[in-house]
Amino acid sequence: MSRPGPGRPHTGQSARRPRRIVISIKTKLGALVVGAVLLTSCLALVAIRTSTEFRYITVFAMIATLLITQFVAQSLTAPLDEMNTVAGSISRGDFSRRVRGADRRDELGDLASTINRMADDLEAVDRHRKELVANVSHELRTPIAALRAVLENVVDGVSEADPETMRSALKQTERLGRLVETLLDLSRLDNGVVTLRASRFEVWPYLSGVLREANLAASQRGLSSTSGLHRRTDVHLHLDVSPPELVAHADAERLHQVMANLIDNAVKHSPPHGRVTVRARRGPYPDSLELEVEDEGPGIPESERHKVFERFNRGSAKDRQGPGSDGGTGLGLAIARWAVDLHGGGIGVAESSRGCRIRVTLPGRLPLRD
Secondary structure, rough: OOOOOOOOOHHHHHHHOOOOOOOHHHHHHHHHHHHHHHHHHHHHHHHHHHOOOOOHHHHHHHHHHHHHHHHHHHHHHHHHHHHHHHHHHHHOOOOOOOOOOOOOOOOHHHHHHHHHHHHHHHHHHHHHHHHHHHHOOOOOOOHHHHHHHHHHHHOOOOOOHHHHHHHHHHHHHHHHHHHHHHHHHHHHHOOOOOOOEEEEEHHHHHHHHHHHHHHHHHHOOOHHHHHOOOOOOOOOEEEEEEOOOEEEEHHHHHHHHHHHHHHHHHHHHOOOOOOOEEEEOOOOOOOOOOEEOOOOOOOOOOOHHHHHOOOOOOOOOOOOOHHOOOOOOHHHHHHHHHHHHOOOOOEEOOOOEEEEEEEEEEEOOOOOOO
């Protein structure tokens, strides 16, 4: 599933929209010239047949032509003045104004539509930037405040610098480091400086290593209750690869980011003694791969599935198990989508009778996007 974007998917309604008849400005100006000539000619014929002096006819023709020209010019220049005003507002950071006349059937109508779309996109980017700054500030403030509280207690003699206290401080430091590393990944994504180093590898041993690392991380996640986190060593990880000799072609490091984030997210939302299943199947193309990570948690409501891969989105499920609301950054699934998009593949929420199932498809030997 690619990021909508600042991208919005097209719907079938746009394809069925009736094609409007476009009358270009050149046509209007040409019609103005032809009309002026016809008007002058008609007045000249009237003058000849009625024996009217040509000077009166000439003055009348000039006045009529000027009035028609003024009317046409006003209809052409008024939208340009409004566009100039709106563009000036946009340049000053005001993205709320829009150009009227986008329904005109000429080049000015197309220009007005383009300016309005640009204003919509800039407004969305500005809103996203403000939300990003606010969310990052909040995410950085939380571990820093917790770490400061621990250190202040040690300095003031309220608590001893025993291993338990130091582990709590270390956990907040690690959380801060993970957030900074994730933000660096997103920065590299936005700047387009990340490329793929795809290679051919066997899927079973590769995914077995990913699951072993996940189990090892869970066994080392022993934290004090003051951190707000819990152990999730009770969740069972199961690997299902068919056929066992399955081979894929992808960037192993980027794919590791995808699977680690998906597994971590599934473990966090699993019920006590739940099961997380990782499946791998052969795709339709040479060395292509289809992956699924399924848990037994509360699942994702259908109304929220379109935004689960947005940055800083944590969902609104109330029945969360484990450290699902621990202060995770809400960036894991955004990173996963980025890595999959980099491969030219797709990621999305698949239908599941229980829990949540995330499906990833990688195209294998198809041309890769940098």
